[in-house]
Amino acid sequence: MAMRTLSACCLGLFLATAASAQEAAPNLADPTPAKGWIVTLGGSLQLGPKYDGSSSAGLSFMPSLSWRRVGEKPGFSAPDDSLDYALYETDRFSVGVAGAFRSGRYSGSNNRLFGLRDVPWSVEAGVFAEFWPILDRLRTRVEVRQGFHGHHGVVADLSADWVERFGRFTLSGGPRLALGSASYMRRNFGITLPESLANGYLAAYRPSGGAKSIGLASALEYTWSEQWSTTLFARYDRLISEADRSPLVRTSGQRDQFTVGLGMNYSFQFGN
Template sequence: MAGIAVLLSLANGAASANDDDDDDDDDTKRVLTDPTPAKGWIVTLGGSFQVGPKYDGAKAFGPSFMPSLAWRRVGEPAGFSAPDDSFDYAIYDTDRFDVGVVGNYRSGRYSGSSFRLFGMRDVPWAIEAGVFAEYWVVPDRLRTRIEVRQGFNGHHGVVADLSADWVERLGSFTFAIGPRLSLGSASYMRRNFGVLPAEAALNGTIPAYKPGAGAKSVGFASSLEYTWSPSLSTTVFARYDRLVGDAGNSRLVDRLGERNQFLFGIGASYSFQVGG
């Protein structure tokens, strides 16, 4: 009888242990399938210093600075953004497709900046606002993007920028390179590349010219980002554009400016958590 009691005791202990194991398994499954949502936001502030043409088609270079701002929920991975992307806000966002609103700043062209522009009307700085859409053809590798923007102040035309980027992540480095294509409406092209008869008469060195809508430039852009820590990263980048079509044939470009347009820059960004 004593042996039977010992056996029953061991059996009960084993059953209790199995129940405990089941409880542990249930707890583990509950943690994996019902996690507590991460709270708070990761805000990224940054800016870039760049040197490029003073205006579309210019031969002379000038410096500029562009700030940047981005945010994402805690736990979400940081997405890719090319240095020449305009400032954007996604209204509809999935792993592979984004669509939203976009804004950009364009510096002006002023006759007082060069004696060769004597008689030419000023083209003031412009704000461009519109929409964008981007699609990852190959997830986390090949991104395509289009921006369509309406100009205000300096010009009132429409600009469309199309781009593709191949992205490679190698440890702390992120390298990207891809082609670029820019299109302009007739209003944009006339404002930036056209020459009125009165302007031609005053200048005396270039004839009147009236460009039409179409392709403005083709080129490519490249960037290299290094992530020093989860909070800090730096980027170097470059872009080349070749003015084509009516833009490239403008006397403002082939006589006073340059078809080949180069831009170089360096940027930095700092991320921090808000809330949570």
């Protein structure tokens, strides 16, 4: 009887210990995702053409904003990507909305623009799609955006970037192609007859829609810490087709467009 009582006590002690251990041990299979967001604020200072086809350069500042869930791997973004938000994404494909800001062209910035209408700044809103034919190495992207305020045309940007990571460095770059509708091209490269007569220097010109430029872009990012990173980037565009034939380019500007810039990003955790 004593042996049976001792065995029962040992069994009870074992079950209680096992239950306590199970309660204290973490659930490694817990599917609950990490809480909170990593928000990245940034901006870049750029030196580039004052307007499409300009032969003079000016400084501009472009802000940037992105976010991801805590625990998610940081995604790749080229410096000349528009601000975007993915509505659907997988490891290789994403699609969503995109927006961009385009500075204007003002007659007071160049004597040769006298008599021409100003082209105010524009906000462009639309959609984007990305696809990685080679995961984490080759990215392709297309953006289609509608202009508001300064112009009311449609623009499209197509790009491809090869991405290489070396420790804290990320090197990327590839070809670019820009397209514009007839409304966009006429607003930015066209010259009406009254404008030509008032200017007395530039001939009248009415372009149609199509390809605007082809080019190359590259960027070198260095990650200083989990919070800070900087990016040095450059882009070259060659105006072609209807844009290249514009007197704004041939007579008072240039077809070769260069942009260089330096960006900085700061990341922080938000929420629990």
